[in-house]
Amino acid sequence: MAEPPPFPTVAAMEGHGAYNRMSRVQASGLAPALPLLERAAASALLPPAPEAIVIADYGASQGHNSLAPMAAAIGRLRQRVGRERAISVVHTDRPDNDFATLFQTLASDPDSYLPGDAAVFPSAVGRSFYEQILPPASVTLGWSSWAVQWLSRAPAAIPDQVQISFSRDPAARAAYAARAAEDWRTFLIQRSRELRPGGRLLVMTMALDEAGDMGYRPLVEAIYSALMDLVAEGFIQPDEAQRMAIPTVGRGREEFTAPFGADGRFCGLSIEQLELYQGEDRIWTEFERQRDARTYAASWAAFPRASVLPTLAADLDGGSADPRIPDFIARMVAGIETRMAAAPQRMRIPLAMMLIAKDGG
Amino acid sequence: MAEPPPFPTVAAMEGHGAYNRMSRVQASGLAPALPLLERAAASALLPPAPEAIVIADYGASQGHNSLAPMAAAIGRLRQRVGRERAISVVHTDRPDNDFATLFQTLASDPDSYLPGDAAVFPSAVGRSFYEQILPPASVTLGWSSWAVQWLSRAPAAIPDQVQISFSRDPAARAAYAARAAEDWRTFLIQRSRELRPGGRLLVMTMALDEAGDMGYRPLVEAIYSALMDLVAEGFIQPDEAQRMAIPTVGRGREEFTAPFGADGRFCGLSIEQLELYQGEDRIWTEFERQRDARTYAASWAAFPRASVLPTLAADLDGGSADPRIPDFIARMVAGIETRMAAAPQRMRIPLAMMLIAKDGG
Numbered sequence: 008m009a010e011p012p013p014f015p016t017v018a019a020m021e022g023h024g025a026y027n028r029m030s031r032v033q034a035s036g037l038a039p040a041l042p043l044l045e046r047a048a049a050s051a052l053l054p055p056a057p058e059a060i061v062i063a064d065y066g067a068s069q070g071h072n073s074l075a076p077m078a079a080a081i082g083r084l085r086q087r088v089g090r091e092r093a094i095s096v097v098h099t100d101r102p103d104n105d106f107a108t109l110f111q112t113l114a115s116d117p118d119s120y121l122p123g124d125a126a127v128f129p130s131a132v133g134r135s136f137y138e139q140i141l142p143p144a145s146v147t148l149g150w151s152s153w154a155v156q157w158l159s160r161a162p163a164a165i166p167d168q169v170q171i172s173f174s175r176d177p178a179a180r181a182a183y184a185a186r187a188a189e190d191w192r193t194f195l196i197q198r199s200r201e202l203r204p205g206g207r208l209l210v211m212t213m214a215l216d217e218a219g220d221m222g223y224r225p226l227v228e229a230i231y232s233a234l235m236d237l238v239a240e241g242f243i244q245p246d247e248a249q250r251m252a253i254p255t256v257g258r259g260r261e262e263f264t265a266p267f268g269a270d271g272r273f274c275g276l277s278i279e280q281l282e283l284y285q286g287e288d289r290i291w292t293e294f295e296r297q298r299d300a301r302t303y304a305a306s307w308a309a310f311p312r313a314s315v316l317p318t319l320a321a322d323l324d325g326g327s328a329d330p331r332i333p334d335f336i337a338r339m340v341a342g343i344e345t346r347m348a349a350a351p352q353r354m355r356i357p358l359a360m361m362l363i364a365k366d367g368g
Numbered sequence: 369m370a371e372p373p374p375f376p377t378v379a380a381m382e383g384h385g386a387y388n389r390m391s392r393v394q395a396s397g398l399a400p401a402l403p404l405l406e407r408a409a410a411s412a413l414l415p416p417a418p419e420a421i422v423i424a425d426y427g428a429s430q431g432h433n434s435l436a437p438m439a440a441a442i443g444r445l446r447q448r449v450g451r452e453r454a455i456s457v458v459h460t461d462r463p464d465n466d467f468a469t470l471f472q473t474l475a476s477d478p479d480s481y482l483p484g485d486a487a488v489f490p491s492a493v494g495r496s497f498y499e500q501i502l503p504p505a506s507v508t509l510g511w512s513s514w515a516v517q518w519l520s521r522a523p524a525a526i527p528d529q530v531q532i533s534f535s536r537d538p539a540a541r542a543a544y545a546a547r548a549a550e551d552w553r554t555f556l557i558q559r560s561r562e563l564r565p566g567g568r569l570l571v572m573t574m575a576l577d578e579a580g581d582m583g584y585r586p587l588v589e590a591i592y593s594a595l596m597d598l599v600a601e602g603f604i605q606p607d608e609a610q611r612m613a614i615p616t617v618g619r620g621r622e623e624f625t626a627p628f629g630a631d632g633r634f635c636g637l638s639i640e641q642l643e644l645y646q647g648e649d650r651i652w653t654e655f656e657r658q659r660d661a662r663t664y665a666a667s668w669a670a671f672p673r674a675s676v677l678p679t680l681a682a683d684l685d686g687g688s689a690d691p692r693i694p695d696f697i698a699r700m701v702a703g704i705e706t707r708m709a710a711a712p713q714r715m716r717i718p719l720a721m722m723l724i725a726k727d728g729g
Contacts, residue, residue: 057505093504102475103468105468106468106471107494110464110467110494111463111494114463114495128501129493129495130491130492133468133470141489142420143454144418
């Protein structure tokens with residue numbers, strides 16, 4: 008790895024399957040991108056038969072949120088090439104990802120694309136997608152959901168916040184903006200190497216809305232305030248809290264299009280469609296129906312539990328072996344739930360989806 | 369999975385890296401096969417450029433024992449195709465394998481083939497190799513070490529032993545022999561589908577010597593006797609011990625060649641070379657030098673610790689969640705060490721290596 012892995016996955020800290028159980032917000036956020044993925048599967052230029060068609064799933068985590076998109080893509084490709092043609096599905100994530108749960112999910116989840124299709128061949132790559140991790144010109148269809156908002160590393164401490172979008176510190180904001188721009192360019196460069204001529208890449212990720220807002224404000228405030236409570240109680244030290252940052256960013260239309268320049272092209276890639284939208288807040292919808300603030304709060308506290316809270320916990324003095332980690336996460340969840348239950352409201356969830364084409368199709 | 373996973377890996381029970389730390393016997397056993405692997409890399413028919421050359425590593429576990437063979441194969445292929453050609457290395461193992469440790473080993477082990485080669489692309493497949501798990505005609509070079517001695521499942525209880533090779537029960541022996549024959553045929557059929565025309569497959573595995581002996585007798589006797597002690601002490605119940613079996617087999621020349629029939633061919637495969645040999649007992653060599661029975665015993669007890677003992681533990685009444693597992697393993701290790709220390713001797717380690725060619729080269 009070019010860079011050290013700064014984001015321990017939940018698998019390393021909390022045992023198997025945690026992310027799969029907590030992916031409700033993610034599942035509703037990616038649903039609007041599925042028709043676009045099917046369109047990409049319909050239009051991508053295919054390799055000559057009998058060469059296997061490669062689908063890459065960048066940032067697969069434990070696989071649960073990949074089942075619907077992969078099934079949609081495979082289904083559309085099967086319409087073009089029939090049932091016999093080999094389709095290879097490569098799920099990628101960081102080296103410490105919980106790949107055992109991913110493979111068990113593929114084998115036994117009722118929504119898995121695998122058991123019903125004898126000509127589909129899943130595999131996994133445990134390397135950061137900020138490197139080239141697949142052979143040149145090998146990928147026909149790329150998919151990445153809820154992944155490229157994670158930076159390759161936290162570029163700076165955030166003095167006044169745990170999330171850069173709510174910080175007022177100019178130096179930290181500049182460092183994050185620079186890292187975000189560089190990481191997005193790097194992501195595109197590596198994918199342009201891996202995509203076949205005429206291939207397609209669909210990216211779904213966190214975004215900024217028209218006002219430049221990344222959303223999730225009540226949740227982020229609850230996280231930061233729960234963290235400050237742990238400092239006040241002496242459970243963690245001030246310098247530990249100071250190190251903690253969620254290394255994610257939202258990007259707006261300008262940031263997404265920046266590398267593509269005036270002619271709309273970058274490294275043989277061009278944006279066919281770019282859409283910013285609001286994710287549906289199903290937790291709020293449920294609250295409006297049931298008026299159950301505890302369930303509302305627990306559902307929202309589950310959103311950061313699998314990825315964000317273990318990331319923060321890794322900055323405890325003992326790192327990923329710190330004995331306080333289980334207690335840290337439990338206390339954070341409790342603190343977040345208390346705050347979220349006090350004032351239920353609809354969450355803003357700015358998202359982006361974009362369909363990118365590689366030259367040659 | 370066609371069959372339920374009967375063999376929990378050490379990762380599921382003992383945390384990460386255990387197999388990597390315990391693979392000394394395995395490493396010395398596979399060393400004699402490396403020149404044959406290089407010969408296979410020299411003679412295999414390659415796909416037309418720029419298509420990636422695929423090496424498959426069947427039964428990779430946590431990856432440590434794969435580093436030397438993969439480096440040897442890649443090195444020989446690089447002599448043929450230069451430094452730029454993409455080489456894809458697919459490490460396979462069961463779904464519950466510890467793939468995170470495998471990818472971390474690839475990223476950071478000083479012996480890894482990955483950091484020094486920008487055109488090599490590792491991936492993993494978490495599915496049993498008794499299925500077809502890679503696209504048809506995609507593999508140029510296959511390698512499998514210390515893996516095909518594991519049956520797809522234990523076919524029967526063994527009333528008088530924990531390892532079939534020392535049992536005198538005719539029904540159990542017949543059931544194991546039938547399962548072993550069927551599994552070897554299945555393994556070859558699936559690999560024949562995956563190999564490219566002119567591809568090569570090198571298999572290194574446990575074997576039977578000329579006398580039909582699978583070897584490891586003092587060790588297996590120590591395991592069985594330690595297990596019976598746990599019954600006598602009441603730590604486990606008789607029916608738990610009765611269920612426990614090591615689902616591995618040694619095969620002799622006759623068993624290896626059986627599917628190939630009179631013309632020496634099977635599913636487009638033929639054996640280019642088959643060699644039975646004795647693995648070097650480096651633990652005994654070390655004992656002869658140091659006369660340290662405790663180190664000798666601890667080294668041999670480490671051999672079954674990562675795979676065999678967790679397999680036995682999974683047959684406790686509580687399955688892989690049984691709270692006695694850590695204590696069971698610790699007591700078994702202690703019991704094995706006591707017995708091994710009492711009478712150090714050279715271990716017989718019958719092994720086989722065979723080079724198999726796919727038609728078309």
